[in-house]
Amino acid sequence: MTKPLQCSKKCKSSTQPGFWFRGLRILFGGVLLGAVVFCGACEKAPVKPVDISANDVCFYCKSPITEVAFAGEFVTKSGFVRKFDDIGCLLADAKKVGKKNIQAFYFIDMVSKKWFPAEEVHFLRSDKIRTPRNGGIIAFQDASKAQQIASRYQAELVQFDDILK
Numbered sequence: 001m002t003k004p005l006q007c008s009k010k011c012k013s014s015t016q017p018g019f020w021f022r023g024l025r026i027l028f029g030g031v032l033l034g035a036v037v038f039c040g041a042c043e044k045a046p047v048k049p050v051d052i053s054a055n056d057v058c059f060y061c062k063s064p065i066t067e068v069a070f071a072g073e074f075v076t077k078s079g080f081v082r083k084f085d086d087i088g089c090l091l092a093d094a095k096k097v098g099k100k101n102i103q104a105f106y107f108i109d110m111v112s113k114k115w116f117p118a119e120e121v122h123f124l125r126s127d128k129i130r131t132p133r134n135g136g137i138i139a140f141q142d143a144s145k146a147q148q149i150a151s152r153y154q155a156e157l158v159q160f161d162d163i164l165k
Helices: 020-043 089-097 142-153 162-164
Strands: 072-076 081-084 102-108 115-117 121-127 136-138 156-158
Touching: 081 089, 089 102, 089 162, 102 156, 121 142, 121 162, 136 142, 142 156, 142 162
Parallel strands: none
Antiparallel strands: 072 081, 072 102, 102 115, 121 136, 121 156
16 A cells, blocks of 8 residues: 655645634634724714805705805714704704704804804804894804803803703
8 A cells, every 4th residue: 555645845734633723714814804894994984064155055944045154054864964044944954853863063153154063162042143044043162252242142152952952
């Protein structure tokens, strides 16, 4: 009887112990790596405000957004951006949509005219504040600026959760 041929190097063959275990480890590692890459690709991009353009209209009242300083917007959970010409319009629509269906709110700061998330904004509310749809609410990123203007309009300084109720 002849001996089977053996190579001079130590090769792993399917007859040696550990061969299948090593193969399974490689396969499992590849599947795990693929899952990590796949899940990372599904991650949503961070939500950001969208600038108002010349042709934008208020989602709620359908009026053109002409005075950007009073604008606000929110992003729904499905990623749709709704723009508003008045914070009052935004609040009315947000109540219809439901806060649980909205992932982010943004407002224009009256001073800098830049977007800020609702958590970073202070609001003044008064019947004496004239806004495009008479919502009577304006937004400030800086609380001290809001305080300075509050006395002029006999306005109360409130946070977003207070006006969303």
